[in-house]
Amino acid sequence: GNSVTQMEGPVTLSEEAFLTINCTYTATGYPSLFWYVQYPGEGLQLLLKATKADDKGSNKGFEATYRKETTSFHLEKGSVQVSDSAVYFCALSGGYNKLIFGAGTRLAVHP
């Protein structure tokens, strides 16, 4: 069945550090891939997405590239800010907006 595996947290970084959160997936067919972010006390928000192989999703300085050969969709940001502190979820959709989520990675950025 479909599944998503992402690196365990928490990830603790200093402001302006480089961020990578690894995500790999198992799926039949060609799913769409997503990164969602959950800020403290808020609901999930779509951060970025990619719908086919080699697509790069980007938003707010974050980016991730859909790599079919390695079944990965790693999230990166060149310079994190304190306001990026949140829980990040990698997810895939096999269709009909039915999402399968990874376990989530908590990011804490310190000044």
Added chain:
Amino acid sequence: GAVVSQHPSWVICKSGTSVKIECRSLDFQATTMFWYRQFPKQSLMLMATSNEGSKATYEQGVEKDKFLINHASLTLSTLTVTSAHPEDSSFYICSATDFNSPLHFGNGTRLTVT
């Protein structure tokens, strides 16, 4: 932008009682709503998919009689946790879509059963 409102945001109930959680799409007609459960420090687990006017489709392992889902209109779906027990304590999240826009999530409901 589209907003999904979930109510209540938190609830405490006694073991054996039932609790109803509402999920409303405020500015679009949600043909499909999804209900998730999130355990502490764990991922969201899809519980069921509900389409307006029809019975919900439950994921494997989710008790239909324990978690009653009703999607009576295009703007409202409800999840009722029946005869709640402490192990039902969790964070419940709904999401909604009209398929013309991205999936929108509610802010979640934290249920504590004492």
